[in-house]
Amino acid sequence: MEQYDLAVIGSGPGGYVAAIRAAQLGYKTALIEKYATLGGTCTNVGCIPTKALLDSTHHYHDALHKFSTHGIETGPVHLNFTQLNKRKNEVVLKNTQGLDYLIKKNKITRIQGTGSFKDNATLQVTGNDGTITTLKATKYIIATGSKPATIPGVTIDKKRIITSTEALSLPAQPKTLVIIGGGVIGVEMAAVFSRIGTTVTILEYADQIIPTMDRELGSTLKKILEKEGVNIHLQQAVYKAENLGESAKVWYKNKAGEEQEVSADYVLVAVGRKPYVQGLGLENTGVKLSPAGTILTNKDLETAVPGIFAIGDVIGGAMLAHKAEEEAMYVVEKMHGHAHQIKYDCIPGVVYTWPEVASVGATEEELRHDGIPYRVGKFPFSANARARAGMDTDGFVKVLIDTKYGEILGAHVIGARAADLIAQAIAGKTFEITADEMSKAFYPHPTYAEVMKEAYVIGSGRPSVNI
């Protein structure tokens, strides 16, 4: 039986980062993944393919609606749905091949199959062909991620009642699509399909879309998506869905209890994700689960069994690739004696619609709820020269600033390139730089980043010279 220093179960952003870092530090490492490709949810059916489709459909939308204003005259513009998906698959392939290379280069033993604990120290890996490999490792990291959740009355059949995974590879462009859930997956998928002409309806339970983000972001994004033709119904409780063969139907109730129904080619269930622990054999170990099914860990991300760690989606919290990656680095470097702090209050959230939405830190609603005094620095993209040149004037930056020390409590952006703009606010918040200090750095002109600068200027109590 092969003995390793570290065995990592799951090859998503948590697992592959942990395995590569451990190998770099000299540990004899095994990486166990049940699928033939590495990269987990993020690379295969999450972050990467969605962003590929969002980028392609953004270009298509611009060709239809913006090119002529720029003076670019084309013939009729058509969408080739097969090519759209082919390119997306190629992007995914490039990324999974990159991972294959890194795993080989770092001399990590890759084992394909489902890892299942036999006891606290032994793992059995069953390959798709039934081959069994048994191994022992001094330390284990569980990074098995998450799977789509559903709601009572809605059974995902992957045919007409689907998840984001199937939505990424539909055989033909749907004419109609109903999305249950107006969270991150819901609005990103709504953007992809509405841009190419699918009639999209979002049914959201809460009183706003992307309800965990600052309220103003959700209300602004709702208006923009509605302008692009997405039907958004808030405060709707879906209680039933049925596959009708060539279509699917959803039954739901509004706040007043009035019953309604809607049919579409597909119903996409996007109501959150649940930790994935099936088949891991945790019952043979002392690892404990929370009532929600997440693996319980201490602050060092170690489970109830010394030497077995867990990271990423499977332990809950923000189910984001960069959170899984940071946890991977933390566990492996801590194992090696480095101290490293994860600042959970500085995890950014991004929605890759257009305009993009990005956030870090506390929302206004949270600060009000907690009675924390704050100042607001807010600046619109419409007053920015670069945004006007690019015809991307929707949105604003809002920074929430501590009244005593001037630190950034939260930064919320909806606007062009928000996903990239939020990076400097994250650095500011992480290293406790004040908004006044942030405003005094150089910002190249003309750039979208100047919207951030103006928000810091205003939030520091000085007038902007730009409005």
Ligand code: FAD
């Ligand atoms: P995963 O990536 O889920 O990887 C877990 C791996 O473990 C899988 O490959 C699985 O096959 C394997 N596994 C499970 N059990 C076993 C077992 N017993 N034996 C062997 N292997 C096993 N996050 C972002 O930050 N940005 C985004 O833009 C973004 N977009 C997303 C879009 C979609 C549509 C979805 C669904 C998610 C998106 N996410 C995004 C979330 C992101 O994908 C996850 O947070 C991230 O993948 C979690 O990483 P992980 O390593 O914890 O688990």
Ligand code: NAD
């Ligand atoms: P989510 O938690 O973001 O959104 C789920 C939505 O469904 C919420 O708005 C919720 O109010 C709604 N909902 C719940 N029950 C409902 C019901 N009965 N009827 C109608 N609506 C209901 O989850 P998601 O969008 O499924 O995404 C799953 C995970 O994947 C998230 O943790 C997210 O962070 C991650 N993800 C991230 C990105 C990104 O970073 N850009 C993209 C996609 C997914």
